[in-house]
Amino acid sequence: MFLFFVIALLSLSYLWLRHRYSYWERRGVKGPKPIFIFGNLFKQLTFQEHISVAHKRWHNTYNDVPYVGFYKLLQPAVMIRDPELQREVLVKSFMNFHTNDVSVPDEDVLLKANPFFSSGEEWRQSRALFGTFFSANKIRSVFPAMLKVGTEWEQYVRSFKPNSAIDAKNICSRFTTETMLRCTFSIDGKSFQEESEFLDMGKLVFSPDFITALKLMVNFFVPVLQKFIKVSTVPKVMEKRFMDIVRNQIKIRDSGSVQCEDVLQFVLNGREKYEMSEIQIAGICVGFFVEAYETSANVLSSALYQLAKHPHIQDELARRIQESLDANNNEITYDLIYKHEYLEKVALECMRIQPTFFGIQKLCTKAYQMPILPGQTEPVTIPAGTPVLVPFATVQQDPEHHNDPDFFNPERFSPEQKAQRHKSAFMPFSDGPRMCIGMHLAMFNYKMGLFQMIRNFDIKFHPSHKPFQLHPMSFFNISKDGIKLIFTPRKTV
Numbered sequence: 001m002f003l004f005f006v007i008a009l010l011s012l013s014y015l016w017l018r019h020r021y022s023y024w025e026r027r028g029v030k031g032p033k034p035i036f037i038f039g040n041l042f043k044q045l046t047f048q049e050h051i052s053v054a055h056k057r058w059h060n061t062y063n064d065v066p067y068v069g070f071y072k073l074l075q076p077a078v079m080i081r082d083p084e085l086q087r088e089v090l091v092k093s094f095m096n097f098h099t100n101d102v103s104v105p106d107e108d109v110l111l112k113a114n115p116f117f118s119s120g121e122e123w124r125q126s127r128a129l130f131g132t133f134f135s136a137n138k139i140r141s142v143f144p145a146m147l148k149v150g151t152e153w154e155q156y157v158r159s160f161k162p163n164s165a166i167d168a169k170n171i172c173s174r175f176t177t178e179t180m181l182r183c184t185f186s187i188d189g190k191s192f193q194e195e196s197e198f199l200d201m202g203k204l205v206f207s208p209d210f211i212t213a214l215k216l217m218v219n220f221f222v223p224v225l226q227k228f229i230k231v232s233t234v235p236k237v238m239e240k241r242f243m244d245i246v247r248n249q250i251k252i253r254d255s256g257s258v259q260c261e262d263v264l265q266f267v268l269n270g271r272e273k274y275e276m277s278e279i280q281i282a283g284i285c286v287g288f289f290v291e292a293y294e295t296s297a298n299v300l301s302s303a304l305y306q307l308a309k310h311p312h313i314q315d316e317l318a319r320r321i322q323e324s325l326d327a328n329n330n331e332i333t334y335d336l337i338y339k340h341e342y343l344e345k346v347a348l349e350c351m352r353i354q355p356t357f358f359g360i361q362k363l364c365t366k367a368y369q370m371p372i373l374p375g376q377t378e379p380v381t382i383p384a385g386t387p388v389l390v391p392f393a394t395v396q397q398d399p400e401h402h403n404d405p406d407f408f409n410p411e412r413f414s415p416e417q418k419a420q421r422h423k424s425a426f427m428p429f430s431d432g433p434r435m436c437i438g439m440h441l442a443m444f445n446y447k448m449g450l451f452q453m454i455r456n457f458d459i460k461f462h463p464s465h466k467p468f469q470l471h472p473m474s475f476f477n478i479s480k481d482g483i484k485l486i487f488t489p490r491k492t493v
């Protein structure tokens, strides 16, 4: 009898799974074949393949349709191929897709204050709060602190023995960690010393080891599992340390003994107006740390990799930087970096040719009618709750939108060439009402890092450098074997 029940149960489960996995086929939507239970994420959940590799494969395989159907475990999901449809999801039909398909447990109190993880009215409020503190004016006022860090960073890189192998990610993380600490709290995080407390803390959130990878995998790729497994992204030790810093700094500033121009001060100035709790204040600061530290370090280190790979562009950038300095009495100013056209073009082309972020995952919040596909008699309406993946990294490497996409060419970002392509064919900071709040700050800091390194050093690959292969355990598109470079001080440009 028992055996009969087991067999009946297994048979019914099998039939149900088969039916489930024919969801897209029954609706005439193309997509990769799922594997039982894992859907289309088997290689990702077993850390055999980076998610970006799968996105690119699906994007290239189903190249005659604007969107593809796939399965996140058992859940039917959509991947958008077409930039116009991506724009539709992110901008024009925002009200149907206003929530990110990501989840953090309630215990992650600091991360919860970050708009990225909230939705509805909670998102609107935290976005408004965050937005106040990252305007262009605010960046200008933290520029002196950034410049100081840039100079210390340059001296740190100079301190290495000639021809030694320098890990690009490591030095870039030191730069972005220190910049963020000075700009947020005006504290010296000592990130250019061998042992660095804050550098170690940053690694706890994003380092590509098994446990961290598993946590991020659940939060970002199968958030539905969050209901069963509570996994904190911000480790308790980091939460406690940041709460201590914030409490301590509030005490110092309330006593009136110091005057600071930093993110914490901007936040404190609006404390009463926005009725912010200590947790919210700390949340904004931790959000800033987590967002700024890792994304910016990855973008910067991957740009150094690209410039080592394309020495003629590197030399041209160095020459143009020197030219601009000569014309500015050798003084590095906010405007010099902000308005440097060639620096901007190189920075953007590095982000295009080697995206460090796969894209963004939204959740359909209100049923939405998709465009009709070849062979369909009527269009599919996706119900609320359907995950919708917008992998902008695939579009920015598609020859349909970027001619000869593997060719490194900063001139793609000339006003003429930009005007010729679809607005959404390149959007590393996403688009629409939820687009990255820190974009201006991130771009400025990134260009500042490039400016300092390329102006001062000739950068080449170290003989121990291995070809770039995506790390299957990293949430970001980083190299499995790191990026090993040699920095030789430039004499003349």
Ligand code: HEM
Pocket: 090, 100, 114, 115, 116, 117, 127, 130, 134, 287, 288, 291, 292, 295, 296, 299, 357, 359, 360, 428, 429, 430, 431, 433, 434, 435, 436, 437, 438, 439, 441, 442, 443, 446
């Ligand atoms: C080069 C570095 C960076 C890149 C490539 C980047 C990219 C992105 C992307 C793709 C999103 C998702 C947008 C969406 O949901 O549609 C995002 C969101 C966000 N980013 Fe960034 N980011 C960077 C740096 C920063 C920095 C330095 C900050 C710090 C202030 C920041 C703050 C945020 C916030 C708060 C959100 C959530 C916005 C919301 O959901 O309303 N980012 N970023």
